[in-house]
Amino acid sequence: MLTHTQIWRGIDRLAERAGLSPSGLARVAGLDPTTFNPSKRVSSDGVKPRWPSTESLSKALSAVRVTFEDFAALAAGTAAGRSVPLIGFAQAGDQGFFDDAGFPVGTGWEEVRFPGVSDDNAYALEISGDSMAPVYRDGDRIVVAPDAAPRRGDRVVVKTRSGEVMAKELGRATANTIELISLNPDYDNRILDPSEVVWMARIVWASQ
Helix, strand or coil: CCCHHHHHHHHHHHHHHCCCCHHHHHHHCCCCCCCCCHHHCECCCCCCECCCCHHHHHHHHHHHCCCHHHHHHHHHCCCCCEEEEEEEHHHHCCCCCECCCCCECCCCCEEEEECCCCCCCCEEEECCCCCCCCCCCCCCEEEEECCCCCCCCCEEEEEECCCCEEEEEEEEECCCCEEEECCCCCCCCEEECHHHEEEEEEEEEEEC
8 A cells, every 4th residue: 555655756756757846747637736735745734644635646647648557656666667768869860860650770779767668669868958948958868659649738759851859749730730839938839731740759758
């Protein structure tokens, strides 16, 4: 059975995995932003432990598409993790690093371990520059799952036919346009024709 400390630790790790703060996790789950704040974890006198409701936890898991089994492993600290190839963002735009489906090709990659990653085709990208700040900063690592179908509101990595590789939030996608919302407000949003996109992969983890 998970303890009070483990449950809240799991929620913190769940938020980190999605590149969010606990407040940000609550917001994307459609909850009050303070739902997972530290002040909600004990009674007002600081004595009695308070637990998140099963409804709020369920909504959070659904919002970031994580199973309860994966959450339990995060909470208990038993997720063994797996090694994934690590590619620098500067390298990612070069020809030959990815096939047409968005999978890394070649050998000799540096490998890093991430907990809770089950996708055999997942790989990691190391952020370079500030175009994704404050969500992802220079040196942060994100795990990308090419097999995970992205949906509106997901953070994604996109490669264009010009060779550009970028991380954005997926906005509205139609048969004629794909809206990509910049994580850094100093950078413009992008509207692409679907024919310009070689591949798009969902970000499933962030290490900061």
